[in-house]
Amino acid sequence: MNPEPFLQLDRVIHEKGRLAIMSMLAATPELSFTEMRDTLNMTDGNLTTHIRTLQEAGYVSITKSFQNNRPLTTCSVTATGKKAFTNYINLLEQIIQQTRPK
Amino acid sequence: MRMESNWAAEHLQVIRTLMERSALYRRALAPVMIFNGCMGAIAAIIGWAAEIDSPSGFITYWAVIGLLAIGGSFFLVRRQALSASEPFWSPPTRRVTQAMLPPLIAGAIISVFVLVRLASFQRAAPQNPMFPAAVAMLWIPEAWIVLYGCAFHAAGFFMPRGMKLFGWAFILGGCALFAAGIPPARVSRLAFSHSVMGLFFGVFHLAYGIYLFYTEKRRDET
Numbered sequence: 001m002n003p004e005p006f007l008q009l010d011r012v013i014h015e016k017g018r019l020a021i022m023s024m025l026a027a028t029p030e031l032s033f034t035e036m037r038d039t040l041n042m043t044d045g046n047l048t049t050h051i052r053t054l055q056e057a058g059y060v061s062i063t064k065s066f067q068n069n070r071p072l073t074t075c076s077v078t079a080t081g082k083k084a085f086t087n088y089i090n091l092l093e094q095i096i097q098q099t100r101p102k
Numbered sequence: 103m104r105m106e107s108n109w110a111a112e113h114l115q116v117i118r119t120l121m122e123r124s125a126l127y128r129r130a131l132a133p134v135m136i137f138n139g140c141m142g143a144i145a146a147i148i149g150w151a152a153e154i155d156s157p158s159g160f161i162t163y164w165a166v167i168g169l170l171a172i173g174g175s176f177f178l179v180r181r182q183a184l185s186a187s188e189p190f191w192s193p194p195t196r197r198v199t200q201a202m203l204p205p206l207i208a209g210a211i212i213s214v215f216v217l218v219r220l221a222s223f224q225r226a227a228p229q230n231p232m233f234p235a236a237v238a239m240l241w242i243p244e245a246w247i248v249l250y251g252c253a254f255h256a257a258g259f260f261m262p263r264g265m266k267l268f269g270w271a272f273i274l275g276g277c278a279l280f281a282a283g284i285p286p287a288r289v290s291r292l293a294f295s296h297s298v299m300g301l302f303f304g305v306f307h308l309a310y311g312i313y314l315f316y317t318e319k320r321r322d323e324t
Contacts, residue, residue, distance in 0.1 A: 008185060023117040024124035031124060089117065095110040 005094040013088045015049045017042065020097045022085050025060065025077040033073040051075060059084055106217040111305040127194040129182050134175045135311030139304055141171045146300025155292045157238030161217050161220045164246075164299060165210075171303075194260055216242055240284060246301050246312040247276030268310055275302060 013022055020040050024031060037047050054060040059081030063074045077085065147169040152165045183190040216238055223234040251272025258266030285294045 019117065020111070020120055023120035027121035027124045035124075075127075089114070092110045092114050096114070097112075 143304030
């Protein structure tokens with residue numbers, strides 16, 4: 001078996017929590033902080049930490065605005081993040097292909 | 103080796119599930135709600151003015167209005183999808199439709215049964231000639247309202263949060279009408295039935311549509 005795909009897996013995305021965030025953001029133009037927190041059942045602190053890591057890697061962008069006089073934080077995936085996520089999925093598929101019995 | 107394959111497959115499954123869950127239905131709903139509100143309000147006025155007062159006429163009339171409203175809504179959604187160069191029958195659209203179907207189909211089946219059995223209701227209670235009209239024009243609209251609310255509540259799991267509240271308004275409103283019972287004799291059946299339909303399917307939709315018009319516009323601007 002070629003270990004190459006496994007070694008190439010993006011460590012930023014590979015963490016369980018961040019993978020969940022990236023999966024959700026990849027399917028929709030943007031999501032609010034509360035929507036993600038409620039769906040993923042994460043604490044505010046945990047979600048903030050993961051989003052910050054993804055933001056530092058350039059995978060996620062954050063927009064702060066107001067809705068009905070209340071602050072609204074929305075996240076969306078960047079072009080770099082989309083590319084990295086697609087690459088991550090392709091590598092997972094390669095791993096499955098390699099180990100599939102012929 | 104097998105374990106790594108399982109692990110990768112599980113990861114892909116988790117990704118797929120989360121992507122499906124987050125793909126909310128995000129078409130602008132204001133035009134659809136305003137269209138349905140106008141349809142409901144105008145239909146109620148026409149129904150009242152044209153004195154559609156027979157039980158079978160009432161059910162048939164509102165069933166046709168319902169079909170026109172569904173057709174018009176799909177047309178509006180399709181137009182939005184085409185202008186955004188996106189597929190019309192997308193997974194979120196499919197899920198919303200699937201969620202709404204059971205209560206709507208139940209409403210249609212109940213209406214057909216009542217329509218078919220109107221004559222037998224009369225035979226079963228000859229001493230009470232108002233019974234078929236009470237069923238068709240008082241209880242059927244209330245059942246439609248409750249089931250319509252259930253449809254929106256179910257669809258709300260795949261739509262922005264306000265949609266569930268909209269569904270609850272119909273469910274509770276319909277139940278309140280059931281609880282209130284048959285209106286007093288001074289209120290004409292014609293006026294009551296068409297007003298109830300106009301209020302729920304007309305005014306409620308219009309009010310929510312206008313609210314969405316401003317909130318969706320604001321969301322697009324931010």
